[in-house]
Amino acid sequence: MIYNCPNSPCNSSTKNKLVIKDGRYKRACDSRKIQRFRCKVCGKKFSRATFSFEKYQKKRRVNHRIYRMLCDRSSMRSISRELNINYKTVARKVQYLAEKSRRRQRRFLKKLEKSQVQNMQFDDLITLEHTKMKPLSVSLAVDKKRRFVLGAEVSRIPAFGHLAKKSKKKYGYRENHHERGLNRLMEKIYRTIDRDALIESDEHNTYPKIVAKYFSSQEHKRYKGGRSCVAGQGELKRQHFDPLFTLNHTCAMFRAHINRLIRKSWCSTKRVDMLQAHIDIFICFYNLDYLGGLSPT
Missing domain, CATH: 3.30.420.10 (Ribonuclease H-like superfamily/Ribonuclease H)
Structure with missing residues (x-):
């Protein structure tokens, strides 16, 4: 996959080899190893997660379970009790899952x-x-x-x-x-x-x-x-x-x-x-x- 520098004036990308790998980090919310990148032109550092729709999201592990439970008669309060998370967290996840579902649709x-x-x-x-x-x-x-x-x-x-x-x-x-x-x-x-x-x-x-x-x-x-x-x-x-x-x-x-x-x-x-x-x-x-x-x- 080609990654471009997030800075709009900069035209660097992994394709023209002006964006290079710069190590990895372990994401706390789901323990995944995420690749970091660095732009050789402007010095901007970013990661693979920078371009993700789930950027800055916490408790990613429960996303799929909430998605399945919402489609199987479960209410938002019963989901919060089952997964031991706050009701407001479920409400935010519903908005996120709805937007993601609209994009897929x-x-x-x-x-x-x-x-x-x-x-x-x-x-x-x-x-x-x-x-x-x-x-x-x-x-x-x-x-x-x-x-x-x-x-x-x-x-x-x-x-x-x-x-x-x-x-x-x-x-x-x-x-x-x-x-x-x-x-x-x-x-x-x-x-x-x-x-x-x-x-x-x-x-x-x-x-x-x-x-x-x-x-x-x-x-x-x-x-x-x-x-x-x-x-x-x-x-x-x-x-x-x-x-x-x-x-x-x-x-x-x-x-x-x-x-x-x-x-x-x-x-x-x-x-x-x-x-x-x-x-x-x-x-x-x-x-x-x-x-x-x-x-x-």
């Missing part, structure tokens, strides 16, 4: 642009922000054939049904950011979708407008939702085959492995950004560790 989507998605399914998973009167929508898109999660975006939505009046009375007017979340999701993934791909979703009123904006040349097929397929009404009878099975199975995986999304749980989302971080971590785990990423061609 961006690289994954870049590779996916070469082997385009032929059949995409998308829908929304409903959860809550501390109380049922403050619901959240998780817009989710998956590759039907390969089961990869292309992306997920969390957005605030107003309460609906019998809780709408109670929510407005207690918490005031709540803006609907659902369309913004869908736009953020499609902006990230539209390059990975083939021009002749089939887009599948349920009959939500917002979806046709979003699909027409980003996927004008693709076919959009809409299916009746589970609630509309009730027995005793002719064409609305419950379907024996679930046309959105891949998507619904992925949503079930999310609810089973992300503790904030489990329906009957002590855990709840207090901050939307932390829910987004947790989901980003699980998407990275699901695509690259559980499914194994893209197979080499």
Whole structure:
């Protein structure tokens, strides 16, 4: 690997042999031996860790364990008890792991642009922000054939049904950011979708407008939702085959492995950004560790 001098005016590197090795040191947090370097031009000393995303980080040994536990129903407090570390340490690690997962996911989507998605399914998973009167929508898109999660975006939505009046009375007017979340999701993934791909979703009123904006040349097929397929009404009878099975199975995986999304749980989302971080971590785990990423061609 080529290492360049961190000083911006200096063009020295290991390639032109103006940056040379200058011993090693043992890193205290994980006992690894790290190579040092020295620039022969400006005299700047640096190490291999200077360019690392984990620079200045402590307790590196617990990073992978926290990553695995976050994707296996564990809450942040249970992780802190299990690993005997402070809760605030876990919170910081979640932010770090989320950013690292986003970087890995961006690289994954870049590779996916070469082997385009032929059949995409998308829908929304409903959860809550501390109380049922403050619901959240998780817009989710998956590759039907390969089961990869292309992306997920969390957005605030107003309460609906019998809780709408109670929510407005207690918490005031709540803006609907659902369309913004869908736009953020499609902006990230539209390059990975083939021009002749089939887009599948349920009959939500917002979806046709979003699909027409980003996927004008693709076919959009809409299916009746589970609630509309009730027995005793002719064409609305419950379907024996679930046309959105891949998507619904992925949503079930999310609810089973992300503790904030489990329906009957002590855990709840207090901050939307932390829910987004947790989901980003699980998407990275699901695509690259559980499914194994893209197979080499």
